[in-house]
Amino acid sequence: MPSVPASAPTTAASAPAKLPPxxxxxxxxxxxxxxxxxxxxxxxxxxxxxxxxxxxxxxxxxxxxxxxxxxxxxxxxxxxxxxxLPVSAQEIADVVETRVLVEEFTVRRAVPAPPALLARLEELLAAQRRHVESGDLAAFAVEDRCFHAEIVRHAGNQILSRLYDQLRDRQLRMGVALMHAHPDRIAQNVTEHTEILEALRAGDADAAAAAVRAHLSRVEVLVRGGEVR
The missing domain is CATH 1.10.10.10 (Winged helix-like DNA-binding domain superfamily/Winged helix DNA-binding domain)
Known part of the structure; x- marks a missing residue:
C-alpha cells in the first residue's frame, strides 16, 4: 500500500500581508x-x-x-x-445648518442618556484633552467629530445617523482648518463639549440642545471669519 505523503507544515506568518489595490x-x-x-x-x-x-x-x-x-x-x-478645492462659504453654511438640525434633535432624543453613552463621551473628552497637550490637531478633530457622532447614534434614528456620517469628511477638514487658524479654539471646544456632557448627565434636554446650538454657532462664526483651505 503506497504511503501517503505528509502534508507540509503551515505557519501563520508564512504568507505576507496583502496590500490594498x-x-x-x-x-x-x-x-x-x-x-x-x-x-x-x-x-x-x-x-x-x-x-x-x-x-x-x-x-x-x-x-x-x-x-x-x-x-x-x-x-x-x-x-x-x-x-x-478650498472650502467654500456656502459649504460651511450648509454643513453647519445641517449639523444644527440633526444634532439639536438627536441630543434631545438622547435624554435620558444611558450610562454607556455618558461613559463613552467621557472617554472621548479624555482623548481630546490628551491631544490638546500633544498639539495633534488632526487627531483632536477626529475625536471632536466622534463626540458629536456618538450622541447622534444613540438617538436611535438610523436615517439621521447615515446622513450625519455623510458629513464626516467635511467636518474633519473644517475642524482642522479652524484649529490652525484659531489655536485657542481647541481648549474652548473641550469646555463646550463638557457643557454638553454635563447637560446630558443632568437629564436636561433643553440645556443640552442650547449647549449644542451655542457650540455650533461659535464654530460657524469663526470658520466664516477666515479663509478656510
Missing part, C-alpha cells in the same frame, strides 16, 4: 492629506508626484483622483493635475 492606496493617501491639510486648498497635485509618493504607476493615480473629484475634494485639469 494601488488605486485605493492613492485614494487614502490623497484624501488623508486633504483632510489633515498637508494638501491645502489651492494646491496642485500632479500624477507623477503622487505616483512616486505612493510607489505606483500613473494609472491607479488617475482612478483615485477621479474618485476624489466626485467627492468634491478635487478638480481635475487634463495634462496639469488635480487642484485641491
Amino acid at each position: 494601488a488605486a485605493d492606496r492613492v485614494y487614502q493617501h490623497v484624501k488623508q492629506g486633504v483632510l489633515d491639510r498637508r494638501y491645502e486648498g489651492g494646491t496642485l497635485l500632479t500624477e507623477g508626484e503622487l505616483a512616486e509618493a505612493v510607489g505606483v504607476s500613473r494609472t491607479p493615480v488617475r482612478e483615485a483622483l477621479l474618485r476624489l473629484e466626485t467627492e468634491g475634494l478635487l478638480r481635475l485639469y487634463p495634462k496639469k493635475g488635480a487642484l485641491v
Whole structure:
C-alpha cells in the first residue's frame, strides 16, 4: 500500500500581508492629506508626484483622483493635475445648518442618556484633552467629530445617523482648518463639549440642545471669519 505523503507544515506568518489595490492606496493617501491639510486648498497635485509618493504607476493615480473629484475634494485639469478645492462659504453654511438640525434633535432624543453613552463621551473628552497637550490637531478633530457622532447614534434614528456620517469628511477638514487658524479654539471646544456632557448627565434636554446650538454657532462664526483651505 503506497504511503501517503505528509502534508507540509503551515505557519501563520508564512504568507505576507496583502496590500490594498494601488488605486485605493492613492485614494487614502490623497484624501488623508486633504483632510489633515498637508494638501491645502489651492494646491496642485500632479500624477507623477503622487505616483512616486505612493510607489505606483500613473494609472491607479488617475482612478483615485477621479474618485476624489466626485467627492468634491478635487478638480481635475487634463495634462496639469488635480487642484485641491478650498472650502467654500456656502459649504460651511450648509454643513453647519445641517449639523444644527440633526444634532439639536438627536441630543434631545438622547435624554435620558444611558450610562454607556455618558461613559463613552467621557472617554472621548479624555482623548481630546490628551491631544490638546500633544498639539495633534488632526487627531483632536477626529475625536471632536466622534463626540458629536456618538450622541447622534444613540438617538436611535438610523436615517439621521447615515446622513450625519455623510458629513464626516467635511467636518474633519473644517475642524482642522479652524484649529490652525484659531489655536485657542481647541481648549474652548473641550469646555463646550463638557457643557454638553454635563447637560446630558443632568437629564436636561433643553440645556443640552442650547449647549449644542451655542457650540455650533461659535464654530460657524469663526470658520466664516477666515479663509478656510
